Amino acid sequence: MEKPRKSFKFRFVPLLIILLIWELAADLFLVSPAIFPPPSTVGKTVIELLVRGLPPGHGLHLHALFSLFRVFLGFAIALSLALPLGFIAGWSPKINRALNPIVNLIRPIPPLAWIPIAIVWFGIGLKSSSFLIALGIFFPVLLNTISGVRGVNPVFLDAARTLGAGEFHLITRVLIPAALPMVLTGIRIGLGVGWMTLVAAELTGVRSGYGLGFMIMTARDLGRVDAILAGMAAIGLVGYLMDRGILLIESNIHREK
């Protein structure tokens, strides 16, 4: 337990140095505070955004909450499709071969390129953004699940069979736990992609008036550069925390191994 704590101390030093340089540059008027406000201003803006909100009454935490809600909705849709499909395709080489061309043709289309068609199909709003996020999460989860299942050491399956396991137990007691670390990595990558997709999707507009991407656009319309940066910082922080959360689950599973 001592080591991680030590690295924790030093991990944020470079970040602090960069913030310090930024702050000094702004204070010495090397850059104009109007287009590049210093971190101290952005920090104050974060508090203002939390308390007063932008537009007033629309607090930063509510923007983040709405964004998170969209991500989790897309996340749920993506997982409920990608996980079963991934396990089936990983288990059956035939299905995997049949799926391959479809997946590999659709996968290179970036989620952002889906925005126009998503708006045509679903309009502006929750359906559209959830669809885009689900797209972003779907492929990493699918591909990692397939390779996770295919990578299960066959000797585990043989061992389970000789101990009396039938198809059902092979899947629930061997295949799923053995593939889980890879699946989690896919989920982690997928969440990252989904989060990035979401903010871009929100830039095109939302109906509820909430969302971090939407807030940034509002700030731009108002010429509030500090609020743009504060929003960007919030997006980064939320994404970082989600990633840490999955990593934590992952390392718990790996510790058991």
Added chain:
Amino acid sequence: MSLVLENISKEYPGPGEIPTPALAGINLELENGRFTTVIGPSGCGKTTLLKIAAGLSRPTAGRVLLDGEEISAPTPKIGLVFQEFALFPWRNILKNIEFGLEIQGIKPPERRKQARELLRKTGLSGFENHFPRQLSEGMQQRVAIARTLATHPRVILMDEPFGALDSQTRNSMQEFLLKLFRDERPAILFVTHNIDEAVFLSQTVLGLSQRPGKIKADFSIELDYPKERTSTEFNRYRREILEFLDRERKSIADR
């Protein structure tokens, strides 16, 4: 209870349309309380033989009979111990051992009790909550044996189970296995390429030929347990088997 391998042959799809033969006409009978070892040059189809005996692989010709009934799928009545242990890395030691009982639907308190008893018997008490990779290889293989024993198989197949162990651990594992054999009296079919191990453990040593594997020699080891590794008789058996393996190797070289 007995396991009979009747005229077993196995071919694998080879390059082109020509199949590669792995085993040719193997006849073998295992009985409770008998320790049989198969020895042979590497690549002679020993693992294939065990997989067929376990029901994991279907023979191209011939039948596997457990008490007169043909086997077409694995059954917990026939246990298999793997060279690479094959412990489930996501389960702790206790849960690894419980696996077969869990599949059978035995309730947690009961299977925990049985698994603990096996841990005690295999000298692993206190390691219940460890995970496989935290244990030495010798201990891991003991866990694998305990996991196999949990379902009370009457036939235990062992595929070079001590091949990965250093020679001292190997010796102590051999003694440990003989103790289990004496207590439980299963039928054991053991595969190895180590002559000393074959003579020390078994009552019968079968010599397998090069691919396609055939039983070419049948050595009856008439020594009482515990066997003395350095005795004259022990060495006589070792020499006999060594000569057989040398002949096999040369016949390949001449071919």
